[in-house]
Each structure stands twice: as structure tokens, then as C-alpha cells.
Amino acid sequence: MSGAQLPVYSVSQVNGYLKELVDGDPLLRGLLVRGEVSNYKCYPSGHHYFSLKDEQGSIRCVMFRGDAARLRFKPVNGLSVIAYGRVSVYPRDGQYQLYCTQLMEDGRGALDRAFEELKKKLEAQGLFDPAKKQPLPAYPRRIALVTSPAGAAVRDMIRILRQRWPLTQVLVVPVRVQGEGAAEEIAAAIHQVNNRDDIDLIITGRGGGSREDLWAFNEEPVAWAIALSNIPVISAVGHEPDVTISDYVADLRASTPSNAAELAVPDQQQERQRLEGLTLRLRQAMEVQLDRDRKELTRLEQSRVLRNPVAVVDDQRMRLDGVQRRLAMALERTLRRGRVELAGLAGRVDAMSPLKVLSRGYAIAKAEGRAVTTVEQVQPGQAMDVLVADGVYHCRVEEKEEQQWR
Known part of the structure; x- marks a missing residue:
């Protein structure tokens, strides 16, 4: 390469x-x-710089x-937007950049923000509280399907419900599941089903689609209809990644x-197997009890009571006679001992009698009705009564003399 052949810039x-x-390219204008x-940065000059x-x-x-003054929202990091403008090169540093004259929220970003705002609001109002969740009936008699009557989703649900548990009746409540007014229609249908007394479970939802297609199930009227339902509700919207x-x-x-549909009803095959298992265990328990009763009956049949009941009665009669004899003898001994003790007591009482x-x-000398035991109790000239074995005589004290008897 020669410097004379190529100009230097x-x-x-x-x-x-x-x-x-770049400025001359029509596409980039x-x-x-x-x-x-x-x-994102907004400088005091009012200019906005971001990527x-x-x-x-x-x-x-x-x-x-000047363009930023016309914005209807505040740009923030992470927000999805659509920018209109021209691409040009900034000569000072050679960097190309987009000179935006208009900035609009991307529909997907707006939906995300609306979703999060409503989610936060309803969560604060307690609509997501696990304590408020109702248990599902184990064997629902009738299920209401609040969904589109024409989609594949309703056909799949009906087919699976009939295969798994044919005893359950299915009521299809037709509604629009997307478009303007769909949310209000779904909410009204849920309220309508709650006015009935023959529905045990509600399934509401639809098949897959875009975020916009599923949006009716992100609306507040539907959320409140589900929250206020006295009938348990299963939400089935879209596919696995879709959350509404x-x-x-x-x-x-x-x-x-x-x-x-699979969660709503039991599987008849599994229930049949479960019942067969219960029947088997019941039969085994009955056989064990019958065997125990047979052994007890055999033991009773071999006992002396049943083989020779007369002999058993005679033995008991003899035992009773022996008990009666021993009781009579014991009573006689007790009476004799009582008589002896009574005679002894009578003798002692008689010996102690004043008579x-x-x-x-x-x-016994008495003065003024009291027994006289000392000369100090009477005075000369005092009247006294003297009790002897066969009577009493009255006398008067002429004199008294103190005497120490030994």
C-alpha cells in the first residue's frame, strides 16, 4: 500500500x-x-438520553x-416502548444514535404494567389470601363450565370429565372469552351460576392464545366474581406458562x-381399584374375626360347663351346703363366746351394785339427800337417813367423833 495512491482523511x-x-438513507430518515x-437519564436542560x-x-x-415535553408518560428503565425518529451520526465521537421525536408505550409493556398494578391492588385487598380458598368437592354432582361453547377447550373438558367420572353432569355456560365486553360477560355468568343450588364446582377459562387474547381473565370484574363465588372455582386459562x-x-x-377437568373429578379406574382394596381389607378383617370366634366357640364347647352342666350344678350345690354349714358353726361359736362374755360382765356389774x-x-348415810362420807358433812342435832339392805331408818346426830380407820 502506497501513501501516494490513497488519500488520507x-x-x-x-x-x-x-x-x-446515514442521513441520505431514506430508511433511516x-x-x-x-x-x-x-x-435512562433526564438532564436539567430537559433533554432525555437513554438506550x-x-x-x-x-x-x-x-x-x-421540545419533543420530550409532549410525552404522556415518564420513561423508566425496563419499560418496553416504540420510538419514532431518525438515525444519524454524531460527528464529534462518530457514534450513531436515534434522534427520537416521539415515544410511545409498547402495548406489551402497557399490559405488563396494568397486570402488575391490578395484581398488587387485589393482593392488598386480600383476594389472593390462601386462607380464603375453598376446598373442592371430592365427588361433584354437577360442574358448570363458564367458557366459549365453540372452542376446543370445552370439548376437551367435557370428554375428560365423562371419561374420568361419568356420574358428574356438565352444564356449559356460554360466554365470550376475548374481545370487548368479554370480562363483564364472564363475571355475569359466574354470578348467575351462584344463584343456583345444584352446582358443586365452576371451571372457567379458555384455550391458549396471545397475551391480548387472554386478557379478559386479567380484568377486575372477573377477579371479583371469582372471589365472591360461594361455589369453588378452578381457573384454567391458556397453557402452562400463561398466568392470569x-x-x-x-x-x-x-x-x-x-x-x-382432571383435577375436578376423580378417576373412576383409580376409585374402582381403591374400593377393591378396601373390600379386600374388609374381607380379611372379617375372616380374622370369624376365625377368632370359631376358636372361642370350640373352647366353650370343650369346657365342662357345656359337656356336663348337671355335674357342675351339683358341685356348686355341694359347695353351697359346705359354706352354709361353716357359716352355722361360726355363728354358734360366736353366740357361745358372747354368752360367756355377757355372764362375766353381769357378774362384775352385780358385784359392784350398791344393793x-x-x-x-x-x-349408806345421807344428809339432806347427799351421801355422807366424812364427819365434816354433819353437825350434832342434824337429821339423817340411813339406808340398809331392807329399808331406811331416820335418826338424828347426837354427837360426832373423828376417827382414823385402818
Whole structure:
């Protein structure tokens, strides 16, 4: 390479040339760019600087004060937006960037924000409280399907319900599941079903679709209808990754409508096997009890009571006679012992009787009704009564003399 063959350009010349190329491209003079806001900054001058990025790249953006004044929302990092403007090169540093004149919220970003705002609001009001979840009936007699009557989802649910548990009756409550007014229609249908007394379970939902298609189940009227339902509700919206507000409020969330049907009723084959197992255990328990009763009956049959009941009665009669004899003998001994003890007591009582003492020549002197035991109790001239064995005589004290008897 020879310097004489190629001209030499300055950096500013190269940057200026690139700017002319970019500015001259019709595509880059006015285009829409979708991306996520990052590195957002608003300077005191009123100019906004940020980047738009997606999974594979990013582009620097600037929005001058005059255009920024017309914004109807405040850009924040992470917000999905659509920017309109032109791409040009900034000559000073050679960086190309998007000069935005308009900035709009991307529909997907707006939906995400609306979803999170409503979710936060309803959660604060207690609609997601696990304590408020109603248990599902084990064997529902009738299930109401609040869904579109024309979709594959309703056909799948009916088929699975009939296969798993034919005893359950199915009531289809037709509603629109997308579009304007769909949310109000779904909510009204849930309220209508609650006015009946023959419905045990409600399944509401639809098959898969875009975020916008499923949006009716993210609306507040549907959420409140589910929350106020006295009948347990299963939410079955879209496919496994799809999560709606209805899923949070419902008593049970199913990943798909088909899964909702599986969760709603038992499987008749499994129930049959369970009943067969219970029957087998019951039969075994009965056989064990019967065997125990047979052994007890055999033992009783071999006992002496049943083989020779007369001999058993005779033995008991003899035992009773012996008891009676021993009782009579014991009673006689007790009476004799009592007589002897009574005679002894009578003798001692008789020996201690005052009359017995008087019969031996003793007397009892009384003065003024009291027994006289000392000369100090009477005075000369005092009247006295003297009791002897066969009577009493009256006398008067002539004199008294104190005497120490030994």
C-alpha cells in the first residue's frame, strides 16, 4: 500500500462522510424502533438520553426538550416502548444514535404494567389470601363450565370429565372469552351460576392464545366474581406458562382446561381399584374375626360347663351346703363366746351394785339427800337417813367423833 495512491482523511472527515451516508438513507430518515429502555437519564436542560435494547443489541437514543415535553408518560428503565425518529451520526465521537421525536408505550409493556398494578391492588385487598380458598368437592354432582361453547377447550373438558367420572353432569355456560365486553360477560355468568343450588364446582377459562387474547381473565370484574363465588372455582386459562389474575384468585389453578377437568373429578379406574382394596381389607378383617370366634366357640364347647352342666350344678350345690354349714358353726361359736362374755360382765356389774354391798351389813348415810362420807358433812342435832339392805331408818346426830380407820 502506497501513501501516494490513497488519500488520507481526518477523523472528522470520516465522521462527516458517515453522517452524510446515514442521513441520505431514506430508511433511516424516519423509522419506528421497539426496545426496552435502559440507562435512562433526564438532564436539567430537559433533554432525555437513554438506550433501547433487545436480546441481541442496543442503540443510543436522544430526545430533545421540545419533543420530550409532549410525552404522556415518564420513561423508566425496563419499560418496553416504540420510538419514532431518525438515525444519524454524531460527528464529534462518530457514534450513531436515534434522534427520537416521539415515544410511545409498547402495548406489551402497557399490559405488563396494568397486570402488575391490578395484581398488587387485589393482593392488598386480600383476594389472593390462601386462607380464603375453598376446598373442592371430592365427588361433584354437577360442574358448570363458564367458557366459549365453540372452542376446543370445552370439548376437551367435557370428554375428560365423562371419561374420568361419568356420574358428574356438565352444564356449559356460554360466554365470550376475548374481545370487548368479554370480562363483564364472564363475571355475569359466574354470578348467575351462584344463584343456583345444584352446582358443586365452576371451571372457567379458555384455550391458549396471545397475551391480548387472554386478557379478559386479567380484568377486575372477573377477579371479583371469582372471589365472591360461594361455589369453588378452578381457573384454567391458556397453557402452562400463561398466568392470569384469575389464577391467583381462584380456589385452584389448572395449567390447561384439560388439566382442570382432571383435577375436578376423580378417576373412576383409580376409585374402582381403591374400593377393591378396601373390600379386600374388609374381607380379611372379617375372616380374622370369624376365625377368632370359631376358636372361642370350640373352647366353650370343650369346657365342662357345656359337656356336663348337671355335674357342675351339683358341685356348686355341694359347695353351697359346705359354706352354709361353716357359716352355722361360726355363728354358734360366736353366740357361745358372747354368752360367756355377757355372764362375766353381769357378774362384775352385780358385784359392784350398791344393793350387794348393803346385803353384806353395810349402810349408806345421807344428809339432806347427799351421801355422807366424812364427819365434816354433819353437825350434832342434824337429821339423817340411813339406808340398809331392807329399808331406811331416820335418826338424828347426837354427837360426832373423828376417827382414823385402818
